[in-house]
Amino acid sequence: MTPGKVLFKALTKQSTLKERVAAIAAVLQNIELPNAYSKHEKVAVKIHVGEKKNNTFIAPEIVRQAVRWIKSKGGQPFLTETSTLYKGERSHAINHLIHAFNHGFTYGKVGAPFIMADGLVGNSEIEVAIPGLIYKSVLIAREIETADALVAISHPTGHMVSGLGACIKNLGMGLASRMGKMRQHSSVKPIIKSDLCTLCRLCIKWCPEDAIIERDGKAFIIKENCTGCGECLAVCGFDAVAYNWGVGSADLQKRMAEHALGVIINKKNKCLFINVLADMTEDCDCLAKLQKPIIPDIGILASVDPVAIDQATLDLTRKNDGVDLGRKSYPTLDPTVQLEHAENINLGSRVYELQEIS
Ligand code: SF4
Ligand code: SF4
Numbered sequence: 001m002t003p004g005k006v007l008f009k010a011l012t013k014q015s016t017l018k019e020r021v022a023a024i025a026a027v028l029q030n031i032e033l034p035n036a037y038s039k040h041e042k043v044a045v046k047i048h049v050g051e052k053k054n055n056t057f058i059a060p061e062i063v064r065q066a067v068r069w070i071k072s073k074g075g076q077p078f079l080t081e082t083s084t085l086y087k088g089e090r091s092h093a094i095n096h097l098i099h100a101f102n103h104g105f106t107y108g109k110v111g112a113p114f115i116m117a118d119g120l121v122g123n124s125e126i127e128v129a130i131p132g133l134i135y136k137s138v139l140i141a142r143e144i145e146t147a148d149a150l151v152a153i154s155h156p157t158g159h160m161v162s163g164l165g166a167c168i169k170n171l172g173m174g175l176a177s178r179m180g181k182m183r184q185h186s187s188v189k190p191i192i193k194s195d196l197c198t199l200c201r202l203c204i205k206w207c208p209e210d211a212i213i214e215r216d217g218k219a220f221i222i223k224e225n226c227t228g229c230g231e232c233l234a235v236c237g238f239d240a241v242a243y244n245w246g247v248g249s250a251d252l253q254k255r256m257a258e259h260a261l262g263v264i265i266n267k268k269n270k271c272l273f274i275n276v277l278a279d280m281t282e283d284c285d286c287l288a289k290l291q292k293p294i295i296p297d298i299g300i301l302a303s304v305d306p307v308a309i310d311q312a313t314l315d316l317t318r319k320n321d322g323v324d325l326g327r328k329s330y331p332t333l334d335p336t337v338q339l340e341h342a343e344n345i346n347l348g349s350r351v352y353e354l355q356e357i358s
Pocket of ligand 2: 209210211
């Protein structure tokens with residue numbers, strides 16, 4: 001495949017799991033990666049296992065096809081993800097892996113082990129130099145940088161902050177370390193909600209900067225010492241740590257694109273991106289609720305260009321009723337900001353050629 005080319009296998013409007021499995025197998029059969037994984041390279045397969053109650057995440061049976069394909073090309077695949085900043089089933093490696101197991105991502109079902117990319121609590125990271133317009137370096141989950149190659153399987157949805165959550169978001173937010181996520185998300189430091197704080201002192205113990213002290217019988221953050229790493233948010237079991245997710249959508253999208261560049265910049269010709277345009281919902285799979293698709297299923301895309309595949313995603317979703325997935329979900333947000341910025345930093349190209357597989 002050459003950059004800018006996007007393979008496409010159509011699905012029926014309410015596709016079955018069997019049809020999706022057949023479609024991804026057909027797409028993978030048509031991918032040409034010369035000398036792919038010829039030295040038993042370790043291939044990270046980035047997935048999203050869906051939060052509790054979510055049932056529209058990409059099924060293990062679909063991921064299994066990618067695992068098989070990687071093995072057939074000589075690679076050693078492992079499933080991977082990072083911890084979330086928010087409370088939920090995926091806030092650290094232990095609950096994340098148990099949750100992944102409960103959602104069917106077992107070795108027996110998928111054929112590859114699950115290795116957290118950012119360690120036990122999301123702080124295993126590496127600083128990667130990039131020629132960004134905002135950052136000169138970004139913090140990426142360590143095992144992603146360690147892996148030889150990457151296959152990112154993304155489920156396009158709307159998103160309450162970035163408008164569109166697809167390949168660029170799956171890379172930039174999904175594979176940044178906790179601190180990397182914080183840099184994208186929050187322009188301010190966390191605060192302690194004193195009415196919820198029980199002074200259990202766990203955050204005081206965990207804060208790497210000794211930025212949390214006891215004051216008036218509650219935990220208190222000294223802003224000058226805080227680096228915004230998010231550890232206190234992760235360890236507090238009482239929802240007493242709060243962030244201002246106040247960075248505007250455009251800023252967040254640009255920061256996301258620059259982190260995506262950090263994920264792939266040292267993997268030239270070693271990345272493949274797959275977008276599964278099925279069960280597309282207003283919000284992403286991080287929300288712990290059942291959601292209904294807001295547009296009919298379209299198909300499965302594959303490309304070596306993360307910008308081209310997201311542009312194709314917007315364009316194909318626009319064909320249904322004239323409104324793309326991002327704008328249909330959040331009309332006031334402009335999801336093209338991430339694509340324009342990604343193109344400006346040479347993450348990929350918005351100009352692409354769609355090659356449909358019959
Ligand atoms: S971990 Fe939460 S409840 Fe415990 S002291 Fe810190 S803010 Fe308070
Ligand atoms: S964000 Fe990190 S540095 Fe800041 S108070 Fe919380 S644990 Fe400490």
